[in-house]
Amino acid sequence: MADYDYDLFVIGAGSGGVRASRIAASHGARVAVAEEFRIGGTCVIRGCVPKKLLVYGSHFAEELQDAAHYGWSVEGMTFDWNVLRDTVLRDVDRLEAAYTTTLDNNKVDHFHERATVTGPHSVKLASGREITAQYILIAVGAWPVMPDFPGNEHCITSNEVFHLSSLPKRVIVQGAGYIAMEFAGIFNALGCHVTVVNRSETMLRGYDAALRDRLLQITMARGIEYKFNCPIKLVEKQVDGSLMVSVGDQDPIPADVLLIATGRRPKTDGLGLESAGITLGQGGEIPVDEYSKTACASIYAVGDVTDRVQLTPIAIREGHAVADTLFGGTLRKTHYDAVPSAVFSQPPLASVGLTEAQAREMFAGNVKIFTADFRPMKNVFASRHERGLYKLVVDAASDRVLGVHMIGPDSPEILQAVAIAVRAGLTKAEFDDTIALHPSMAEELVLMR
Structure with missing residues (x-):
């Protein structure tokens, strides 16, 4: 392996990539990781962690209302979106620094630029530098899907929702998966009028029907409106900056923000995997075996970029297993039975x-x-x-x-x-x-x- 620049080169410094890097380095491997955005990945930077903090922040509306029934008198209650938003973003900065420190403490080199695969044992950085490695691990995660309809440039995804300049009065959420339901609950609790539109009649596909029905009943009672079997046809921006959204055969719906939450697609476009003989799946995913090995024996893939379970703890387990398998002397794979999951709806x-x-x-x-x-x-x-x-x-x-x-x-x-x-x-x-x-x-x- 001394003939290569590194024993392991990881593309993507999210949960799976950072764990694999740290564990491989602890086994004595020479490791480097490339990240084109921010160290920490989707979960830490623009996913489950900041979203959970928004959930906590929105819960206070309910708790403060209930306080009076327990003898507490709370006067002059106000809410400042900017304070919550900026507090959450500061914590994201803190976590990114912590993840970076983890890499440094384990002597993992990190490059803050995009890397693409140029062969079974080589990658190329955006700066033009070419690097060789005995093994390459792809851990670039997934990216929000933006449906194709006129006016979709006026919409936002979960990537941008954490940076809203002000709290919108009217929010439309397209989709009915866990991301959609979580943000619908957040905005509803913060006092926004929320409408969930979905192209099918099913919410939270894959969860038990009894739970789905109960959540629908409760959230409707809380004021969330639902429009099922209503694909978005057109989004028009008005003179005042608001949006007019045409859905299905119904009357257009006015909104200040339209959040698209219709799923995520593996972020494999332009990654150069074909140079190593790897053919992507229909959804852009990287096919792998039970040990996360791709069709190329020297390239592995973990996390949301594969066709397995898209959950942060799964990516972490997969990354750990790859590092142990390649450098720890132990064949290790991840088990996918009895995987717990949650929707932080309200x-x-x-x-x-x-x-x-x-x-x-x-x-x-x-x-x-x-x-x-x-x-x-x-x-x-x-x-x-x-x-x-x-x-x-x-x-x-x-x-x-x-x-x-x-x-x-x-x-x-x-x-x-x-x-x-x-x-x-x-x-x-x-x-x-x-x-x-x-x-x-x-x-x-x-x-x-």
């Missing part, structure tokens, strides 16, 4: 394992369903009558818990522990044998009969 939902529909198909209908439909204690004094819903999907033959699905306050925090139980293959009887922690919402998980 209220949030969280899931792990099989949905009821998936279980009935896989087990020929031989499943048992247990539910707990309850009003969270914190809502009892509030004016909201929102109810939480927990659901267990159980294999009737073995009694093994196949899936857990939850909607209600703090569901993602609760689910992480439950995911361990599902991953371990625990049975419903073992859930039932666990003593409840009272009073808590989590106790509902061991009280379903």
Whole structure:
């Protein structure tokens, strides 16, 4: 490997790329990483971390309203979008510095410029420098999809939403996946009029139907409007800077901001992978084997750029596994069963394992369903009558818990522990044998009969 400039060259300094770089360096490899934007990647810079901070900020509207029912008098409440926005962006700066320090502390060289593949063992930087490496890891992530319709240049994506100069009064969100539902909840809580438009009739595809239905009911009661089966046809900018949006066969909708959240596509355009004999999939993804190896034996790929699960913890596990496999003397791969996921909508939902529909198909209908439909204690004094819903999907033959699905306050925090139980293959009887922690919402998980 001394014949190469580096043992490992990573393209993309997001969660997967940084983890792979750090672990490979800890194994003694000479490592470099190239990042054309900011170190930290989508999750840290313009994704789950700043978005979760916006969720926290928007929650105070609800908490302050409920405070009066608990004896607190809060007068003169006002909200300043600029303060929240700038506070979030400062934390992004802090995290980028922390990620950079991690690379430095592990003696990983980093180039702040675009890199493209020029062969099985070579890359070229935007500055023109060519670098060789025994192995190349592609970890460039994905990019928001912008649908093709007249006026789409007036729209924004999740990349730009964190930099809005002011809080819009009217927001249209196109899409009904987790990104769309999270931002719809944020803007709704901050007092914006929110309309969700979707080309199909399904929201949060892949999540259990009971949770989707409950979230729809609650968010509609909170004032979010939905227009299903309504693809956007045209966006026109008005003299005052506002937008007029034509959807489906309905009357045009006025808006101040139109956020496109219709999915993400692997960011592989122009990456030069064909020079190494790698053919992309139909969606632009890089096909890989169980060890994240591409069609070229010296090039690997992890994270959202592949056709596997697009979640930050998955990218981290994949990057770690590649580093261990190549330089740690241990063949390691990532397991994709019982992967927990959450939507930080308002209220949030969280899931792990099989949905009821998936279980009935896989087990020929031989499943048992247990539910707990309850009003969270914190809502009892509030004016909201929102109810939480927990659901267990159980294999009737073995009694093994196949899936857990939850909607209600703090569901993602609760689910992480439950995911361990599902991953371990625990049975419903073992859930039932666990003593409840009272009073808590989590106790509902061991009280379903």
